[in-house]
Amino acid sequence: MVASPEVDHGTVLSSPAAAAGHLARICFKTGPPRWLGTELEWIVHDAVDPARPVGASRLRAALGPHSPRTLDITSPAQPLRYGSSVTVEPGGQVEVSTATHTSVAALVAATKAEIAQLTALLGRAGLVLGAGGIDAHRSPRPMFETPRYRAMRRVFDRRGPAGRRMMYSTAGLQICLDVGEADQLADRWATAHAIGPPLLAAFATAGRHAGRPTGWVSARMAAWLAIDPARTRAVWTPEQDDTDPIASWTEYVLAAPLLCLRGGGSDWTTPDGVTFADWLAGALPQPPTIDDLDYHVSTLFPPVRPRGYLELRYLDAQPGESWSVPVAVVAALLSEPAITRAARSLVGAQAQRWIAAARHGLRDDGLAVTAADLFDLALTVLPRLGLPPALYDDIDRGVRRRREAAGRRRR
Numbered sequence: 001m002v003a004s005p006e007v008d009h010g011t012v013l014s015s016p017a018a019a020a021g022h023l024a025r026i027c028f029k030t031g032p033p034r035w036l037g038t039e040l041e042w043i044v045h046d047a048v049d050p051a052r053p054v055g056a057s058r059l060r061a062a063l064g065p066h067s068p069r070t071l072d073i074t075s076p077a078q079p080l081r082y083g084s085s086v087t088v089e090p091g092g093q094v095e096v097s098t099a100t101h102t103s104v105a106a107l108v109a110a111t112k113a114e115i116a117q118l119t120a121l122l123g124r125a126g127l128v129l130g131a132g133g134i135d136a137h138r139s140p141r142p143m144f145e146t147p148r149y150r151a152m153r154r155v156f157d158r159r160g161p162a163g164r165r166m167m168y169s170t171a172g173l174q175i176c177l178d179v180g181e182a183d184q185l186a187d188r189w190a191t192a193h194a195i196g197p198p199l200l201a202a203f204a205t206a207g208r209h210a211g212r213p214t215g216w217v218s219a220r221m222a223a224w225l226a227i228d229p230a231r232t233r234a235v236w237t238p239e240q241d242d243t244d245p246i247a248s249w250t251e252y253v254l255a256a257p258l259l260c261l262r263g264g265g266s267d268w269t270t271p272d273g274v275t276f277a278d279w280l281a282g283a284l285p286q287p288p289t290i291d292d293l294d295y296h297v298s299t300l301f302p303p304v305r306p307r308g309y310l311e312l313r314y315l316d317a318q319p320g321e322s323w324s325v326p327v328a329v330v331a332a333l334l335s336e337p338a339i340t341r342a343a344r345s346l347v348g349a350q351a352q353r354w355i356a357a358a359r360h361g362l363r364d365d366g367l368a369v370t371a372a373d374l375f376d377l378a379l380t381v382l383p384r385l386g387l388p389p390a391l392y393d394d395i396d397r398g399v400r401r402r403r404e405a406a407g408r409r410r411r
Contacts, residue, residue: 009291016280020250022290027297027306028246030182033334035309036107037100038327039174040115041093041317043130044122051137051211054092054127056144062125063094066118070146081117082110091168092143094118094129100176104331105387108324115321133171133206133220133316140168140210151260151268152299155228158272162226169209170220171317175330177310184337189245191344192304193236194351195333196314198371201357201364202402203326205316217361220316224301225354230256231300237352249306254280259299262292303354314354324391325398332381333374339381346373368406375403 013019044059046052060071066086067075079085083099096114101107119129130136140161142149149167156163180188204217216222224232235252236245254277260268261284271284276296279288288296297307303314315326333343344351350370362368379399387395 009289009294011290012287013280013290013293014287016250016254016277019254019276019280019293020246022293023250023253023297024246026294026308027249028179028185029308030179030185033178033180033184033188034102035100035176035178036102036104036327036331037098037176037309038107038111038323039095039097039172039176039311040111040323041089041095041171041173043132043135043169043171043317044092044094045128045130045137047123047126047128050128050130053138053141054143056092058125059088059092059094059127059143062122062127063088064121066121070144080114082114084111084114086118088143089167090142090144090146090149091135091140091170093171094122104324104328104385105391107327108391112321112324130171130317131205131319132208133204133218134165134209134214134223135169136208136211138169138210140164142168147262147266147268148260150266151270154269155257155259159228160226162223165209165219166223166227170206170223172220172313173203173315173317173323173326175312175315175327176307177312177331177334179306179308179310184340185245187337187340187344188310188334189304189306190236190241191334191340192310192312193234194238194344194347195330195374196234196303196312197350197353197357198347198367198374199326199329200314200316200354201361201367202371202375202406203315203318204358204361205318216359217363218316218358221314221354221358225358227301228257231259232302234352234354235302235304245306252302253293253297253300256296256300258296262295321394322398325395325402328382328385328387328395329375329378329399332378332385335381335385339377343374343377346370346377362406362408368408372403372406375399375406379403 060067065076065078068087084096087095098111206218206220209219235248258270258274261270274283305311334340356364
């Protein structure tokens, strides 16, 4: 993905226009769409008793030199075999952020090897990776705290328990793709959003939490949507189809309340309701810098987040090796301009049905029919992705199984 331009992060931002200019440069790096990456997140369980809490010391010992510094400040934080970094979320979820690759085949091959490496590390400590998007066995509880996570929890607690569920009990699959050329940006941005609800419905894996059915097929997404709409709602909607993506994102960023305010101490709590636009207007004693804006952007969690590339954040973690199926589907649907436009046209009224997708999944007829149509389109593109025969067969079977599950709603 395109490298970041050199920026003086200490530069003071004096106006919304200055902030908008920086967001345009940093969040939407146009160019030929070549690179693909993913972030895989898992709940970690005791291999014998999945309801048993896993402590920080046990996870730290298992990860060894790959431990992030949030778990061990002295750790070298070594990447995995093919360059993926390992992080740990505040509830103990382990996340692997892959290096980027120029093909689905290369990404899958490298990532499978690294998952095997991670699985072996955890296995020696009697730990296993979970199979779904939310902890099916344990209630939310923190493994560790930092000033950022403490401030997040305080803000989220104002709206109820969803924030703690998200922080301590959820695991997602993120797919990262290039923004594309400037003349492709609007289409890729819109399609990345529009396909979200039907794909969320089709790949939902988060129906049970803490030993009980939740009433949602994706309680993970339900938690995200309940936290704070100003930072988790979708940026694009069909009603904004003609709006410039950069303008939409800038408006979203500036209108979002501050989640935490970094300082030298352990209390990063922000004044309630102060937005970044308010900060620019003088609401706080010190004016914001470019670094403050970049950090603020890191506290926004819409289903699609621009980070120089497009980060699709709406899928639940998948069991076993099946994560490669949604990765290939998304890559296929955004592989060519004509396919990207065709995928978006198939979605229609389902494009903003995030809550219905999280609650009902493929039990919703409209979402099921749309998911089946998207799978049909993806199947026509798979032969053009350059997959080796064995991987092609695996992914083809996986897509067809999902398509069959969605297609049952037609009968």
